[in-house]
Amino acid sequence: MFWAPEVLPTVVPVRPASLVGSHSHVSLDLSDLNKGQLRQGPDGWHVVLNLRGVEHRVWFKEAPVVAVTYAVELPFDRDFEFRADAGRRLWRALNGKPPGAPLHALSESRRRRLALALRALDARMDGSTYREIAEVLFGAERISERDWRTHDLRNRTIRLVQSGFALMRGGYRALLRPPSAKK
Template identity: 55%
Template sequence: MTTAPPVSHEAASQPLFDFAAGQVCRAADGWHAVLCIGSVEHRIWSKQPLTPGAHYAAELPLDSSFEARAHAATRLWRAMNGRAQGPAFQRLSKQRRERLCAALRALAAYFAGATYRSIAEALFGEKRIPDRVWKTHDLRSRTIRLVQSGFAFVRGGYRELLRAKRKDK
């Protein structure tokens, strides 16, 4: 990858643009940039090199991710024009975030060679794990499901976090 020179924009039209040196890079699939607007970093991709004073359009495929992409494009546009970005597209509940963290921790321990029992002891506490009935204990099943969820997440399931849950599916 090579680094493109910093890009500057007219203060009147885009007062919050700030491409720091080294934050515009060329890759095999196009140009990647980190756009700093206020204290927020936005990651963008372009087919052509980014040039000062140019006008850009967002290309949004009409696929199953259209709604999420349109929301992200709107938030970027609002930030570029000095407006509040608005709420995130889909907020995860505290319980969902905790489960995702537990699944990733369980998978990391599994990759490190830990047994399901030692993973369960680390996640749920050693006192909750009985000595004799481990093979039929519900925490064993829960630990195995967490590891399986971690695998699914790593294999591309993380993309589902961006998609809104539809009631008709």
């Protein structure tokens, strides 16, 4: 899937470098890309590079050229830190170094909750009751028939379904943009 830099701040916008120093520089090798990795869109060219086991997303305003040195474009906007970090990780990977952890990554517990929310949403849209969903997600043995109405897993299941619906209705876009650091 391809995303524009204004939607996903970890997409690295690049342009031909105007200044190339005498020191060695690294170029983007675009010669072996297939249609799944390079795509032209109405806003430019989108590239997905898999370097050192990490997916890097790069955006070109103009058609990419193989023998050109590129520079990362970093506008001073609200996503500057995330774009700079994505550019740093790409640069490290291009230089054969481990890219390091991304500045913004979902925690393991957040990923688990999102997976549960999507499973709960799928089950609910397939006609399952909240109880049936809870039994599949958490185990039938954890919920007695008598306690279901007041059981905490009932409320948790309802919240998971609601979260799933919120994601389906566009809330997934919030996952693409790191949380704001406004104070």
